[in-house]
Amino acid sequence: MKRLICGALLGLFLVTTAQAAIDTYEFRDEVERERYRTLTEELRCPKCQNQNIADSNAPIAMDLRQEIFRMLEEGQSNDQIVDYLVDRYGDFVRYKPPVNAKTMLLWYGPVGLLVLGFGVLTVILVRRRRVEKAPASTLSETERERLAQLLDKKDS
Amino acid sequence: MKRLLMLLPLVIFLVVAVFLYRGLFLDPSELPSALIGKPLPAFSLPSVEDEQRVITAEDLKGKPALVNVWATWCVACKVEHPVLNRLAAQGVVIHGVNYKDDNAAALKWLNEFHDPYQLNIRDERGSLGLDLGVYGAPETFLIDKQGIIRHKFVGVIDDRVWREQLAALYQELVDE
Numbered sequence: 005m006k007r008l009i010c011g012a013l014l015g016l017f018l019v020t021t022a023q024a025a026i027d028t029y030e031f032r033d034e035v036e037r038e039r040y041r042t043l044t045e046e047l048r049c050p051k052c053q054n055q056n057i058a059d060s061n062a063p064i065a066m067d068l069r070q071e072i073f074r075m076l077e078e079g080q081s082n083d084q085i086v087d088y089l090v091d092r093y094g095d096f097v098r099y100k101p102p103v104n105a106k107t108m109l110l111w112y113g114p115v116g117l118l119v120l121g122f123g124v125l126t127v128i129l130v131r132r133r134r135v136e137k138a139p140a141s142t143l144s145e146t147e148r149e150r151l152a153q154l155l156d157k158k159d160s
Numbered sequence: 161m162k163r164l165l166m167l168l169p170l171v172i173f174l175v176v177a178v179f180l181y182r183g184l185f186l187d188p189s190e191l192p193s194a195l196i197g198k199p200l201p202a203f204s205l206p207s208v209e210d211e212q213r214v215i216t217a218e219d220l221k222g223k224p225a226l227v228n229v230w231a232t233w234c235v236a237c238k239v240e241h242p243v244l245n246r247l248a249a250q251g252v253v254i255h256g257v258n259y260k261d262d263n264a265a266a267l268k269w270l271n272e273f274h275d276p277y278q279l280n281i282r283d284e285r286g287s288l289g290l291d292l293g294v295y296g297a298p299e300t301f302l303i304d305k306q307g308i309i310r311h312k313f314v315g316v317i318d319d320r321v322w323r324e325q326l327a328a329l330y331q332e333l334v335d336e
Contacts, residue, residue, distance in 0.1 A: 050295035053188060063260075064295045067286060092293035094194035 029073050036076055043072050043085060046100055050093050193301075193312035194293055200227070200307045201291035208258050208266050208280040215281050221307040224333035225253035226300050226326075228277070228317075229289060231261040232269045234297040240316045241273050247322065248276035252330065256280040259289045259297050302326065304333045 031037040044058035051062040057069055068089070075085045089097050101107045143151065195201075200217045207213045220227070228244060230237040248254050256277035258266045263282060270280075283289055292301065295314075302311040311329050313321070 050191060050293075062296075067290065071290065090194065092194060092291060093295070094192060094293070096191050 031076075039082060040073060040076055043076075043082060044069055046098065047072075047086070047089060048097050048099050050097060056099065190314060191295075193309070195301075195309045196312065198309055200301075200303060200309060201288065203281070203283075203288045203291065205288060206282045208256070208263060208270070208282045211282075215279055217307060219279060220255055220303065222305055223253050224302070224304050224330065224336070225255055225278070226330070227255045227257060227303055229257045229259045229292070229294050229297050229299045229301075231259045231297050232265040233261065236316045237298045238273075240298050240318070241276075243317055243319060243322065244276040245274050253278055257283050257288055257292075259283050259294060260286040300326075302329055302333065304336060 029040070031040065041058070045056050047057045047068070049055050049057050049060040049062055049065040049068070051064045052060050055065070057065045057072070059065075071088075072085055075088065080088075086098065095101055095107075101110065103111050200220060202217050204214055204216045207215050226247075228240075230240075244254055254276050256279070258280060261284065263284065266280075266282075270277075281288060286294075292299075298316060300313045300317055301309050302313075304310050310333060311326075313326060315321075317326065
């Protein structure tokens with residue numbers, strides 16, 4: 005009897021989880037499921053801009069998920085799918101923007117700034133070292149003699 | 161030289177400041193359309209009024225026009241509707257794309273609130289909307305007489321938007 009009740013309760017639990025999923029897709033294999041996951045995570049929802057297509061509940065994100073699933077079923081490559089969406093929504097939908105003239109600064113700006121920072125640091129360090137070394141050589145012969153005289157005087 | 165170097169931080173600061181200041185007034189929800197300068201995507205869909213009547217992209221050529229993506233579930237579209245009615249009365253050519261909507265509800269809406277659209281495309285599954293890169297109604301495209309998309313406006317067209325942004329663009333297309 006106890007087992008029966010447990011079984012029934014477990015069964016109920018299964019029913020609720022099945023209903024809780026918003027969209028359920030049947031993938032052919034694990035590879036396709038994985039591709040679907042990466043694609044929906046790398047593509048940005050055009051409506052709710054700080055969410056990817058996988059996370060968003062906006063109707064447009066739902067449509068796009070369905071569209072991505074359809075294209076995967078048709079056997080299209082990841083690039084084809086991304087291009088399809090970029091053609092319609094622009095580079096905006098990519099969380100990973102392509103490297104081109106417009107995004108040059110975005111991709112290489114940080115590296116450029118880092119190099120610039122190191123450059124400035126090197127210049128400052130080299131200059132400081134030069135200043136530290138300098139006093140020894142700036143005294144002329146007569147000045148050095150005079151200094152020695154003064155120091156001698158102090159000692160005696 | 162040294163003096164110039166000393167000015168460098170100030171220059172960098174000014175450049176960054178100008179950048180950030182401009183950023184304050186940009187609307188991040190306004191996406192540039194990927195379709196500007198491209199022809200309307202090909203489609204073949206029935207009209208809202210008559211299921212037998214098939215509308216294609218060819219039918220929208222000939223005159224510059226506004227292509228307004230709307231739906232009865234879209235609250236903002238209701239605000240926009242009287243403005244479109246007024247523009248249509250002034251002789252502005254407006255076509256509608258009824259986007260992912262219940263057709264009966266759309267017909268009722270047009271009967272109740274007046275129909276400003278010359279052609280009204282029934283896009284129940286949202287396929288044309290997807291090809292147009294629509295991400296939320298209302299959206300309005302300006303097309304020229306060759307059917308090339310020249311401008312896109314996302315949001316409600318009110319009198320001010322029309323006066324300050326769209327009227328001049330439309331006039332330009334008419335004069336072409």
